Amino acid sequence: MNIIADILWIIGLIFIFALGIQIRHKAKTEQATEKIFEVHALLSAVSVILIPILSLSPFYLLWMLPLAFLLGPLSLLRPLNLLLWPLASFYGSLWHIGIKHREISKK
Numbered sequence: 693m694n695i696i697a698d699i700l701w702i703i704g705l706i707f708i709f710a711l712g713i714q715i716r717h718k719a720k721t722e723q724a725t726e727k728i729f730e731v732h733a734l735l736s737a738v739s740v741i742l743i744p745i746l747s748l749s750p751f752y753l754l755w756m757l758p759l760a761f762l763l764g765p766l767s768l769l770r771p772l773n774l775l776l777w778p779l780a781s782f783y784g785s786l787w788h789i790g791i792k793h794r795e796i797s798k799k
Contacts, residue, residue, distance in 0.1 A: 701750035704740040704757065711736055715787045725788075730780035731767040735760035737783065 711733040719725055739756035742748065767776045 697750040700753055701740070701743055704736075704743070704750065704753045707757070708733070708737045708740050712787045715784055716791065719784075719788050720791050725784055727773075727777055727780060728764045728767060730784040731776045732760055732764035734776070734780045734783040735763055 711729075715725070715730060715733055718729075736757055739753060739760055743750050743752065763772070763776075767773050767780075
């Protein structure tokens with residue numbers, strides 16, 4: 693059972709890196725960002741990082757990652773966007789480091 697949990701956590705790591713690379717690719721090719729996707733990526737990364745920090749079972753990712761996906765569109769609502777958008781913008785800007793283009797416009 694421990695091996696399955698470790699494999700699940702590694703899949704979660706690969707997933708958050710894939711989301712980050714997708715943020716970077718979108719910023720590089722389209723020169724734009726999407727707040728909803730950045731919120732989804734931020735919450736997914738926080739979910740995966742909290743597993744070893746809080747000594748949680750990686751099986752928690754089975755509900756944490758879908759919840760991060762659902763909270764992305766819900767971040768359009770007023771109280772959530774005030775809390776999540778600044779953090780998601782910072783997280784997304786970390787993936788933009790080294791991109792050479794004039795300006796990344798915010799959508």
